[in-house]
Amino acid sequence: LVMIGTMVTVAAANSTRRDLHSVNDIIADLLPVLGYNTARVLVSLAFLGGSLAASFVVLLAATWSICDMLEVSTCSSVNLDDRPTSPVFYGACVLFMVIGVALLETGMDVVSFNMLVEFINGLLFPLTVCSLYFLATGDALPPSARVAGREKAALALVFGLCSFACLASTGFGIANIKGASEH
Secondary structure (H helix, E strand, O other): OHHHHHHHHHHHHOOOOOOOOOHHHHHHHHHHHHOHHHHHHHHHHHHHHHHHHHHHHHHHHHHHHHHHHOOOOOOOOOOOOOOOOOHHHHHHHHHHHHHHHHHHHOOOOHHHHHHHHHHHHHHHHHHHHHHHHHHHHOOOOOOOOOOOHHHHHHHHHHHHHHHHHHHHHHHHHHHHHHHHHHO
């Protein structure tokens, strides 16, 4: 809802400019509606909120993955309102926070680090969707919930095409980086 509200506000505030290339362009589009200081504060808060939400998602996904791998029950029930009770969960959570801080403190260029992460994501994407495919079509689900028949074939085709596109774009990215570094 916040994203939709922002898009509608930007669209209504300045109907002549269509391309946003920087944060200053977003602020400039919001100037007629919000004023300079309010636009700066709200855009900053929007980026801060998005970053915090993303960091929580990444931290919790990594933590739950480790707990699942170790077959540690993270909660006393399956109710999503319950907080995790396992000390392993909290230990893994702290461990990932420490690893994140340590990586930031190495002094690595943030852009290079993000490119490395995206490269690794590109390489791991086929493995991820392959695992998801076998989960959705295999014995882990009851027969009534499994993807089967034409849907199974369509899913294999879509996942295969997406995996190919991901690996191809990763390869092109490497070629472009090598080409840029040689000049």
